[in-house]
Amino acid sequence: MKSEYDVVIVGAGVIGLYTAHHLARGLDPRRILVVDRSTLALGASGRNGGGVRQQWETVPTMNLARESVHAYRRFAADFGYNPWFRQGGYLFLAFSETEVASLRKVEAIGRGVHLPVRWLGPREVQRCVPGINPSGLQGGSYLSSDGVILPFPVIWGLAASLRDQGVDIQLRTDVQAIERSGGRVTGVRTSAGSVRTSRVVNAAGGWSSEVTAMAKLLPHTHPTLHEILATEPLTPFLDPMVVTLRRGVYFSQTMRGEVVGGMTLDHGPEVRGMASTPRFLFEMSRELVHLLPRMRRARILRAWAGYYDDTPDGLPVLGEEPHLKGFHQANGLGGHGFMLAPAATRLVAEGVLEKRSDQDGKPFAPDRFGNGDAPRAMERLQLG
């Protein structure tokens, strides 16, 4: 670690590493520092379900997702690490009229931007997911180019490429303070010493609100504990990622054959620490067996948990803070940071480099929280 850098990125998850990757094209890579308090892939980026989808309720998010899918299709060839991106589709299921209506809306918005989202009737759903419980099923929206990815190789690929280019990745080092003076960032203090810099990127994921607070700003994000499980590896039988709107249950089959799935669970303040809970094991088993009854005799192999950061309007926070020059947010990606990473971090990097972007980053800019009004645009297709 040197004593001065052009930019310091807090967090070496997929967001921090991808941001560094984009920045290394516009800056001297040796002048970029990525700091993480733990080792690689111990944050959410090493704990997620690898779901990659483009079906959203708002066009700006859809655009981020689409660009990211393109990046992931090329990832193996570009980085030499294979994340086995498998485009088996995403299938959102509807069990009520309201759910049909909101998924029909996704279909329409998708078509508006030339994403061929299709509506599947109950029969087609049953063909697509062999053994699905048909009771109450009204149909679902399906996009075949969505898919699942193995998160780890993405992290290794990015880290190896950054290392080769000369970017410093400083692990097991805690960022403890953001130094500022006169409305500008001047440096960061870490457990391994202080570093001078005029630009900081907050890519601290589930801990992003703490880092924002270190800069003496009001946080826009809050941490959410999310749990997930994997079954024993089964031979291939399930192509798409299957999602229900009610309770946000999702499951898919990885390239290793495991069925990996999670659901939205509101944990009270009782539950702390990054560990699984019995409650999740029981409720998730119940949901999975209800949706796919034949899974009752498949075994759970492991369950784990991770933290990500949510925002009040369901949109990520990307870009420079209006009241602190040089402090760039790259967080608030909720349960979808992996699938949006390549494009979301491109916007962040362009902000850092003060480049004009081809995409309108406004809906994601931190100034939307400016005067306490509830932000207008809302992305409600939040799951997992």
Place this chain on the structure above:
Amino acid sequence: MDRDHRITISVNGRRVSARGDRSLLAALTHEHLPVLTRSLKYHRPRAPFCGTGQCTGCLVRVNGEPSVRACEYLPREGDVVRTQRGWPSTQHDLWALFDRLFPRYLDTTHGFTRPAFLRPVYTRFVRRFSGQGAVPDDAPGPLPRPLERETPVLVVGGGQAALSVASELVRMLGPDRVLHIGHPKRPGLQHSLLFLRPPVRGVFEAVAYRQGEPALRLQSRAVVLATGAYDASLLFPGNDRPGVMTAEGAETFASGEDGPPFRHALLFGAGPRAVEMLSRLKGRVALVATPWEATPELAQEATRQSIPLHPGQLLLSAEGPSGIQTAVLKDRRSGATTPVSVDAIVLAHRRIPHAAALFQAGALMQWRDDPGAYFPVLASNGATSVPGLYAIGEVAGSGFGAFPEEEAHRVAQSVVAQLEGGKESAPEGAPSEGPVPGATSSPGPECPMLSYYRDFLRERPQSKVMLCACEDVCLDEMEGVVREGWGGLEVAKRISGVGMGLCQGRYCVPETMLVLSLLERRPPSEIGTITQRPPIWPVPLGALAGTEEGTP
């Protein structure tokens, strides 16, 4: 059931006569252990290894349920059993080609990356070979709701230590206030602990399960873990061949009608566990090889049975057309190699504590160079660093077969004092996953297993050494991981898949810690270990998913 009750089952379409009171594995074993399955990537032949429901050597499909462990399944009349891997059959599997095609290892992390347009083709092709068994057939019938129970004291374990503590506690508190669940040896047939949460306001939450029943959801104020230990695996070329087994495996397989499934075994081990195996496997051990100096008791017993003993040996390899015909030993001091003809290898050199629940509950753990594993930091009354959590017996570090009875009394007394004094002040909340707590190494002579592997790695074996048999991860692959600059067990696991298989890392993590320590030139205690994720034993979703009233 009548002891000689014979039933008929179907195995790959053939009718087979079996005993209903013996495991399915016993019905499938005749003199030699059968090749029941093929490994995940290279389709290497695999036979039962551990005999305790942990390894992946006896997975078969039973009545439409995939990957049932034959060693812990009691067959019933009319059962339909199928082997699940290999084409055209498990015995003669064409896909074993992969083992030859990739003599070192198949690199799915860096492989199949270019050209980009072939990605969907590669993906479809490689995916075809993924998975262990096919998705279960649908099973009709109600799913009873998990049972909830509160018990002041929970005792976990199936051995002498658990029995002694439990009976002391029952004597002192009465039977209603103590729940004793058994584990391991036959995990499927007794209740085993799947998950133990750190206490919240003095109350532990635990989940337990017994084959064929809904899960048990438990709350208790004190937990005594007497979960014991198991015999470790060993690294050498051919270590996953049919015929290599742990001492526990040999014990289980030897209890069949025909006795042990071998005639001239090589027994590998230097201490009390090896002595015990010598007396259990009477007449079937051809020779004893010890990795370091043999204990006087072992030397004595070998002489008494007139079995040759080779002290201070490396086990260099095991070979044969299928199974094992020869093993090669190398004297660690003189360097002399000795080929020996044997038909099995029984591993009795090292025992690893069943410590998963201690890690889960957040107990402070400490690395011990002998045998090279983590044990809980304990007060003299058996109390761990977590108030209300106690450990006793082999999991607590009392050696093999050396359980002192007074200890049970002491632990029981402090549990009772805690319950009656009501002075538990449990730390709130759960510890986060992170570096291994209390990972300090005690100074002293170097870990014997570590120096063994140092000698072994100098040999640079030419063929595959299976580091993780469940996931088919080879030693060479781990060397590649370290060469690329990655390190530590958590990262190595995420890159290679080591420890992510059906045995929950029990047979590969202890070896990988030592190998990484040597490759990275750091003490084992700095390599860390993997998080002990629930469930401790794989559990069917149906056991947790039930919603219906009543028990089955």
